[in-house]
Amino acid sequence: MFRLVFRRLSRWAVAAPVALVIAGLSGCGSAEPAASPASAAAGAKEVNVFAAASLTGTFTELGRTFEAAHPGTTVKFNFGSSATLAQQIVQGAPADVFAAASPATMKTVTDASLASGPATFVRNKLEIAVPKDNPAKVDELKDLTDPKVKVALCAEQVPCGAAAVKALEAAGLKVTPVTLEQDVKATLTKVELGEVDAALVYTTDVIAATGRVQGIDFPEADKAINDYPIATLSKAPAGDLAKQFVDLVLSPQGRDVLTKAGFQSP
Amino acid sequence: MSSSYDSDTSGAGAAAGREVSGRLPWMLVLPAVAGLAFLVLPLAGLLVRAPWSTLLQRLAEPQMLEALRLSLLCATAATVVCVLLGVPLAWLLARVEFPGRRLARALVTVPLVLPPVVGGVALLLVLGRRGLAGQWLESAFGITLPFTTVGVVVAEAFVAMPFLVISVEGALRGADRRFEEAAATLGASRWTVFRRVTLPLVMPGVVAGAVLCWARALGEFGATITFAGNFPGTTRTMPLAVYLALETEPEAAVVLSLVLLTVSVVILAGLRDRWVNSP
């Protein structure tokens, strides 16, 4: 819910409080339905996909493609933090497909024997995101160590934070952030609002926020590439349809959609 | 409760009256018990799932104590801010006729209906580094609120203030205004009337409001994480720590929640004894 609110709010420029409320409420509404047991009972004509928040744009598009190719089928998405989704699945949420933003979160599910043989379908790389006018004149990773530069990172507990730690370690740099955000979208929002001078986020997020933030590549990012695994769940109520959706994601057509959004092929 | 039954016997038809009042109406008792269960069961869930074997070790973690200390500090500071600003505001709304008073009263409740995350964004738009007032704060005084402990207090006060204002305004409206008139005939200025008559009369309402306010501030999450960020020691309060722990270590989240719960229940129960039961 939290990051959906942020997504809507990214067009914040002169957002009136009323618009904020509406955005907040609609964010709340769209977070839950995919997890409802009713959709599982509907049977084979429905595929429930639990996917990392960073896949929201691309997977929604692929879902539409899938529905067009399989008339009468609906693809329902539950986008959220990979760790939260993994917890939901372990607690018995009726998912058919799980696409995670990190192998670690996928491991929660495979360890519970709820899925096997996950495949890496994309990889995501970090970039430095700065506000459009780049007020702190950041142009390389080392600039982030300047105490006058306010930096936001993801918390180490979430994949983008773990990747940031890995990249900074690889570069041998020590950065003191002002905040450790809950997820990548929240981190990016702090940049968009100009509350921080720089943040480490995924390339895909920078591309999604084109026009509102600037992305800066840095070489150490290659040391902290994040693999996105996907798997069908062993108890998938949708059965074959779930496999077919995963096939679509792994197909050249799927890869095309994903690379256009800034993901790298594995 | 038993004493109120006893006092019934002084009424007419005492013997019959006692029997009637002794039977509890199930139409009230059943939903009441269901309501209590509904509120208490999730708590029981936390207790059942708590990792008792590793509890002590987790409690001693410095990060946890840090978050707890920060939570208590910020909630208390936010309550002080709310009392200092909220009591006069409640007085204004209850006692002074001014154009737009109805609108002002409605606006006071906005933080109640606003999703706290949105409240946090709204605070950023005003008090953030590029916010309307924040820009000026930074250029004139070099003060920035986001990512500071003060920012946490601001976010919590924003969300919690309506609880205080509504409670105190209700108390003011319920208070007999003729006491204020009596004070005026004795030569008390409006300030003296407020300080020496009105405020003591509505003190139970102020205390109740402050307690609600403190409890709300203690549990505040959305506005805090959005406006003040999330950094251990400066802005990571218990609810933020709980949420982050949920990502990787649900057991740690349960421990943190239990600690927050225990501390707040102990403090609230202590205040209740002090303020409600003493004459």
Add this chain to the structure above:
Amino acid sequence: MSLDGLRSALVVHRPAFTLDITLDVAPGEVVALLGPNGAGKTTALRALAGLTPLSGGHITLDGRPLHTLAPERRPIGMVFQDYLLFPHLSALDNVAFGPRCQGVAKAEARRTAAALLERVGLADRAAAKPRELSGGQAQRVALARALAVRPRLMLLDEPLAALDAHTRLEIRSQLRRHLGDFDGATVLVTHDPLDAMVLADRLIVVEAGAVVQQGAPAEVARRPRTDYVARLVGLNLYRGLGDGARAKVGELLLHTAEQLDGPAFVAFSPTAVALYRTRPDGSPRNLWQAGIDGIERHGDNVRVHLDGPISAFADITPAALADLDLSPGERIWASVKATETHAYPA
């Protein structure tokens, strides 16, 4: 300072009600505003205190305008109907409240308050909270609190109404003594004629927002000018037309003790009415045939409600009632001596 007391013209417009009275009270004088509920007595008192704004008129006290001042700047002391003692303060601090507001130091204010409590006989209750005081004690604390600000105008709103009959008797005589000692002007609002008679030097009767009668208590009691006042003081009152020693009241011609020509009030006491089963022989001059409308106890006597050419009350002893064997609906003869029938100009 010119000691000319209170001079006021009070006009307050309310929806469906207008108060319009003039009220002058000399220093040391106690004036009672007497009237039925809703007559505007309390409104007048609140206007004097500044708690209800004037729509028109003026108030001057000892030559200085009062109506331009906020309540807290008026040199007044007010005793409210239910006293309104501050529940969170002790009796002593309630009394010391006024002096404290006037800037007197705490210790000094408490000394003043203690002296006043002593004066009203409550020195031993100084530490008590209002809820621990009896009704009579609370009334006296309220009086002491009002006196503590050394007012030039004392306002009392139904000061005895909340007391039970026994306490009332005692507190009434104490209040009379304290008001006697007070050298400022006093306005007292009451709907109890006895309180008014005992406590006031002068009565002003207010009905429906206007003054209908005023004068010394004895004068008002003897010569009521409205049905309300007549009922209060317990007289039968009629409007009539005087013609020498007689006055025509409706169909009836009554002989009166006074000589009067023109519009007149005629009044006689219910105890002056004599009742007969048959037409009396001696033929008293004021005699008429009446029907019995009702019979009720009235103190130690029995009050008989009469209709006929004039409606009247007759108070007779229970023994007389038994002798006459009266019951409602019967027709009897009623008479009043001319010497007990008083006429005065309307």
